[in-house]
Amino acid sequence: MYRTHTCGELGASHIDQQIVLSGWIAKLRDKGFVVWIDLRDRYGITQLVFDEERTPKDLLEQARNLGRETVLQIKGKVIERASKNPNIPTGAIEVLVNELAILNEALLPPFTIEDESDGGEDLRMKYRYLDIRRNPVKNNLIFRHKVTMEIRKYLSDQGFIEVETPYLIKSTPEGARDFLVPSRMNEGQFYALPQSPQTFKQLLMVGGMDKYFQIVKCFRDEDLRADRQPEFTQIDCEMAFVEQEDILNTFEGLTKYLLKETKGVVVGDFPRMTYDEAMKRYGNDKPDIRFGMEFGELNEVSQHRDFNVFNAAELVVGIAVPGAASYTRKEIDKLIDWVKRPQVGAKGMVYVKCNEDGSYKSSVDKFYGQKDLAKWALATGAQKGDLICVLSGERNSTRSQLSALRMEMAERLGLRKPDEFAPLWVIDFPLLELDEETGHYHAMHHPFTSPKPGQLGLLDSDPGAVRANAYDLVLNGNEIGGGSIRIHDKEIQAIMFKHLGFTPEEAKAQFGFLMDAFQYGAPPHGGIAFGLDRLVAILGGQETIRDFIAFPKNNSGRDVMIDAPATIDQGQLKELHLRLDY
Incomplete structure (x- = not known):
């Protein structure tokens, strides 16, 4: 047995008990006649004590020669601590060690593993497994776990079913650049990693699943910022037989639930603001209304x-x-x-x-x-x-x-207070955006978004005036979720593709599977996707998402810890029918 207790649970009620602990050496203080060691694990810190009066000489000498971050197992007796530390849960006790086993010695870490580290961001990302031992990162990951568990609980209680969708899919020309995966078995052909499970969740509605969700990895090969990563996590949701109001009520409920369960914050009904109003009053479509x-x-x-x-x-x-x-x-x-x-x-x-x-x-x-x-x-x-x-x-x-x-x-002026939460819905977005360079329209959200009822005819006469049956959920000046009521009629979808510049042949080649599915009884449906990384960061009082991701990429999209992306050898290239001599 490596441990009977964790390093965060011992208290006054355990005094005089013989216990076994395992963990990492966080600090060692040698005062000559006494040695104190702070032993750390995920749950907290327990102070160990070795002294000349009660500790065998060889054990005391062994303790003096230990290094930081060495992995230990100790056996000992819980005793009352003379100088109590009210700042930690175990501050009323310490453990008088009578046996010690080194499970793994450690090199001197490249930065101090403390809440306020001396390591820069690049260095800490290179040794991310050490950075995770620090309380700020560890607690962020635990908080992320709590948020995801509460999301699953809420949606399951609302009748949603979690369904996995494929990661190897077909590349489409809409949106950001795809990450492409060459097929070894199909020469010259490529899969794409999904930017979103959009078409699959619509097909699940055709399949009668009615209420779907998935906490899913998505991928975009785009320029990066502090709040973006090439791979990110979505809370992806879809519902059948719904109107916009049903979606807004359901996911306003989810957001209120998360604020209450994870932050203890109760908020009232979310204000709603049209896109045009947001632009006029705040200059952007994700206003901070705190x-x-x-x-x-x-x-x-x-x-x-x-x-x-x-x-x-x-x-x-x-x-x-x-x-x-x-x-x-x-x-x-x-x-x-x-x-x-x-x-x-x-x-x-x-x-x-x-x-x-x-x-x-x-x-x-x-x-x-x-x-x-x-x-x-x-x-x-x-x-x-x-x-x-x-x-x-x-x-x-x-x-x-x-x-x-x-x-x-x-x-x-300190007006963006991280412990204050101001959500709102932004609705009635333009359906199409004009590309100033090409003079062509493209979908502001995606090509499956339905126009507002009664506005389909405007696509021919005034496409820029058409409003989408779409909505974004904004929290503290950040878009945390966005969605729409989808087109579920093949003919309307064909009209939409036409106005986006697709020929009938291109539309069939790219999305024929979805158009075909609509012929077999597609219900009215709509959905939303939340950015989990950003949502967790904002709930955690921050806006930079990297510290809420276990192994993030840097601003260049690189994983500096494992040195990825990396070149591959010629044999692999040949198997994949690829050449790099262009």
């Missing part, structure tokens, strides 16, 4: 003077930053430099200080008087002591720039 700073459009109150920057703009829009009228000119200049960075792309920024005496001081006093600036304050909701920041230019890019500024100021 704080204000809503957009105030200023065209009507700013384009009547001889200020050509505003007069030539498609949109003049501002936000009121609370309490920032105290900013010095130097601080404001730094803010202007921030919005002019290539990542944001603004050409400049106009500002107005709302003084405590009710007067206004702006960077455009030459063109606008106090009455004009008072109208700006009214439009942006600015109060005394606030700073109005105004951007102008092309409508969509200006909204995007001001949205970036809004989030930056919220971050600086």
Whole structure:
């Protein structure tokens, strides 16, 4: 028996008991006459004691020569600790060791395995198995497990069935790039790893499964950011015989349940906002509504003077930053430099200080008087002591720039509180997006999304005006889930493919299996997919997903621990009918 107890469960009730523990040496403190060792496992830390009075000389000497992270098994007696540690569950006791076995000696770790490590991110990812021993990473993985268990419990209780779908599928031209897998047995042909189980879950609805879910790996060969990985996990769900309201109610229920069970947070009904409203009020389709700073459009109150920057703009829009009228000119200049960075792309920024005496001081006093600036304050909701920041230019890019500024100021002012949760639904997205470079439309979500009832005819006359029967669930400024009511009629699906630029032959080659299935009684259906990695990170008070994934890739899509991706030998290439001499 390697252990009778874990390193996190011993307390005063175990005093005088003989126990066996196994774990890693977290710390060793040698005071000459006494040696203390902190023994760590997944469950916690227990202090071991060896001293000159009660420990055999050879055992004491052996303890002195142990190294950090060595794997031990010890036998001993639980005793009361003289200097108790209230910060750990086992702080009332220690174990007087009478037997010790080294299960595996360890090299000196390349970084300290403590909550506040001295290892940089690259180093810790290279030795991820050591990083997992640290409480922050370990606890994140345990929290992820808890969230996934609660998801399975909730959905199972709601009548959902978990069904696995294939990983080796057919490549499609929609969405991000596929990861391709060459077939050895079918020369010149390739599988693709799924970006989503989309078509399979629709086929499950045709098959009568009615309520499906799957916690599933998906793959996208795309540029990476802190909140993206080439492989990621979805909570993939589909329901038959439902309308949009049924989906929203079911998965609002799931989100409320997760907040309550994992964070102890109770929230009311989620607000709903159309895509157009979100863009107008916040400049993006995943607004963080934990704080204000809503957009105030200023065209009507700013384009009547001889200020050509505003007069030539498609949109003049501002936000009121609370309490920032105290900013010095130097601080404001730094803010202007921030919005002019290539990542944001603004050409400049106009500002107005709302003084405590009710007067206004702006960077455009030459063109606008106090009455004009008072109208700006009214439009942006600015109060005394606030700073109005105004951007102008092309409508969509200006909204995007001001949205970036809004989030930056919220971050600086501490308004994005990780323990505060503000979910909402964004609905009525455009069905199609126009690609400015090609002049062609593509699906904003995917080609199986149904248009809103009664809008199918607009596809011919005004495709950009068609709204999708689609919805996103947003939490704290992050999209955590998105879905739609699907097209379930073959003829309507064919019309959709036509407007996306598919010829009938291309549509049949790519999606003929789905079109054929629709002929055998496809029910009305719809669904949603949550990004599990992002959801867990936000519930855990963070937005970077890597620390909630056991073995993540870096920003280049590499696993630096196992050094992947890697080259393969010529024999494997030959078997796969591949050549790398192009």
